[in-house]
Amino acid sequence: MRFPNPLEPGAHIRVVSPASPARPDQTQKGVETLQQAGYGVSFGRFVYESDGYLAGTDEQRAADLAEAFEDPEVDAVFCSRGGYGCARLLNRLDLDRMAAAEKVFCGFSDVTTLHLALNRRGLVTFHTPMLLTLSVDRPGWVVDSLLACLAGRDPLTAAGATGQSVVGGRARGLLTGGCLCLLCDSIGTPDALDARDKIVLIEDVDEPPHRVDAMLTHLIHAGVLDGVQGIVVGEMTRTDESPDHAIGAWPWRRIVEDRLAPLNVPMVMGFPFGHVHAPVSLPLGATVELDADAGSLRLLEAPCVAG
């Protein structure tokens, strides 16, 4: 794996919208957070475009991504929000070239699709809050963890994040995964999740309970969890609270345990990343150690390497 260069004070962050539309009033506070940290912020030409659930046409969203990775003045590429749209860009992007630029790339949720594609091409990328996330009040350590990651320091030290043990034991591997429905949407494609020898992150939001079951079952039946070394489940945010339980419900923690505990690898759940109120930042593609007895995840490599 190749690590991006750490961001120095004054580094230049380019904001892009590869998925759903963001409005300036939804992103303003996030922009200020990055600026207050000492970074310069610029915007893709089409960052505030909107067409239904897409932040502009596929051509526009792909162009902003390509320009951000190619512009030598840009040090990091930061997504404004998720939603949906990254999958539509995969065959319009020169992903090899993007990965070779070795820039910091940040996002989560729908951006899972781009993380999988860039990680597969050897680039370590960052599972972090986005501008929309940062524009809602969060505990201070959410920003501390993000800024640590951007600067190449350990993003977990600041947070002291832990999850609850489901299957005990310790495991090591490269970190992969992200938002469950995007992991499932990758199955059978050239940029599919491949969890062999890895530690897998899994979380989602707003899914009915039976869909969480269906998606975890899909991962298993498709064999993409074969050889997985450890599993770090976040939260299935707003799953138990969904009113749409016409066909009945199990609590999501029961579903996760029912589907994943039989894999019998070290596993925690409730680890704070993704759609929760207070997520840590995590480098995808870096080597981590999961201690499922303690519920903790430890980074064994710095998230950035100057070079």
Place this chain on the structure above:
Amino acid sequence: MRFPNPLEPGAHIRVVSPASPARPDQTQKGVETLQQAGYGVSFGRFVYESDGYLAGTDEQRAADLAEAFEDPEVDAVFCSRGGYGCARLLNRLDLDRMAAAEKVFCGFSDVTTLHLALNRRGLVTFHTPMLLTLSVDRPGWVVDSLLACLAGRDPLTAAGATGQSVVGGRARGLLTGGCLCLLCDSIGTPDALDARDKIVLIEDVDEPPHRVDAMLTHLIHAGVLDGVQGIVVGEMTRTDESPDHAIGAWPWRRIVEDRLAPLNVPMVMGFPFGHVHAPVSLPLGATVELDADAGSLRLLEAPCVAG
């Protein structure tokens, strides 16, 4: 492909619940419809079990299916409802043995998963209303079409069903497909949709617009539509009416056209099957001809063959 034996007057239909729970009051009218058509109806031992979104344990639901296919007194296996649960049964069923029994098998929605598995093993199965569907008032030709299919007659003659042309032309092939989210859940598994040389049915219900886009994009990226001869889209029922458009919406017909028209094979949409109020019954695995100029589908083989 092997066709099931047609149902004679007095034939014995076994009702099973392989997916979500059904209550007797939700199925009563459907049972009466089958009885009034001259069939005997019996029930799986666990047909009214309930555990969250599942109609009993995986063991119970699998046992009812296995017994229905093995019992020499049973002529047809009819699902009470969909919801979710069939995928959990795949590795608990002797699907080869079930297919070899050459019985009429009826259902849709979540039952798409079992159709794909049985069709792959050479059995023609029926995409039909279920007991819950039949327990709501429907136009008379919905029942006429179902009963025609069960008796081995053409289920489309009674209905005169048509869709709207999206891409013109004519195509022939075996009929496959069903509910979109289950087609996607099959990708990368041993029982995946394989549309090569086939005519594919696609419909769904209660999906947010962006998920319809994501799922169609998934089918394309995974290559499971490679070599498809024609596409028959039903409705994306309650998709445009969903209140959950936080990230914006396109009308589902625009999404279908945007994603599938570039495949440039004969295609209609709005063909009445699946979750619409008045669905026709269709034999999966039988040879059909799609006339996408006229918007019509023609069955080239009887749905059952006595033998």
